[in-house]
Amino acid sequence: MDDDALLKEQIAYYRAHASGYDRPYAEREDLRELLGAVGELPIAGDVLELACGTGQWTGALAARARSVTAVDVAEETLSIARARVASPNVGFVQADLFAWQPPRRYDTVFFAFWLSHVPPSRLPDFWSTVGAALAPHGTAVFIDDGPRAAAREEVLTDQPTPAVLRRVDDGSAYRVVKVFHDADELTGRLTALGWSADVRPVGDSFVVGVAEPPANAG
Ligand SMILES: C[S@@+](CC[C@H](N)C(=O)[O-])C[C@H]1O[C@@H](n2cnc3c(N)ncnc32)[C@H](O)[C@@H]1O
Numbered sequence: 001m002d003d004d005a006l007l008k009e010q011i012a013y014y015r016a017h018a019s020g021y022d023r024p025y026a027e028r029e030d031l032r033e034l035l036g037a038v039g040e041l042p043i044a045g046d047v048l049e050l051a052c053g054t055g056q057w058t059g060a061l062a063a064r065a066r067s068v069t070a071v072d073v074a075e076e077t078l079s080i081a082r083a084r085v086a087s088p089n090v091g092f093v094q095a096d097l098f099a100w101q102p103p104r105r106y107d108t109v110f111f112a113f114w115l116s117h118v119p120p121s122r123l124p125d126f127w128s129t130v131g132a133a134l135a136p137h138g139t140a141v142f143i144d145d146g147p148r149a150a151a152r153e154e155v156l157t158d159q160p161t162p163a164v165l166r167r168v169d170d171g172s173a174y175r176v177v178k179v180f181h182d183a184d185e186l187t188g189r190l191t192a193l194g195w196s197a198d199v200r201p202v203g204d205s206f207v208v209g210v211a212e213p214p215a216n217a218g
Contacts, residue, residue, distance in 0.1 A: 045107025055081030131213030
């Protein structure tokens, strides 16, 4: 299966799973703690949030930002996010991030649990889009699953692109891209692309990164 087909299946999964998406946030203490740690991250100014999902992070970003532009492809998750976050400084955009180009620059580009869904072959383009979306002195801030989170997933071993199998409540199964980034390795990859990056393991299974693009670093 090529990446285009896998990415379509990934979108189909999130559209079908929107109503169950928030369950882990209600059930998992570590996710609630992670959400509470947003205050320690360098979120400021006009913020672009990639793959905002049901808006779990959007309200916390809005509380620290001048504005938040939150983008997601799935109208199903966006409608939950719109109901959850009714702040006047938040705007939602429905778009496929593999086709969408930011119309302006932002002080912060934030993405939670999105980087792991970007196929490795698309990472250089992804980082260059994030870099181009940042204003001078802007910062990318990201949160994701690290390697230990693989224990909670049905990892597929027969795919050219790292992927897991996810099931929705009606029993249907979908393949989604899932790259469990190691903090040191990711720091090294970003450094090789010219970024100034600090990616750390957080809690039992998360990674949190703060990075400045080549033009901003140094
Ligand atoms: C793991 S969720 C993360 C949601 C939210 N950031 C969070 O941490 O709770 C991944 C999100 O990516 C969105 N998504 C999947 N493919 C996408 C694409 N091609 N463009 C934009 N969003 C996409 C899904 O709809 C889903 O909301």
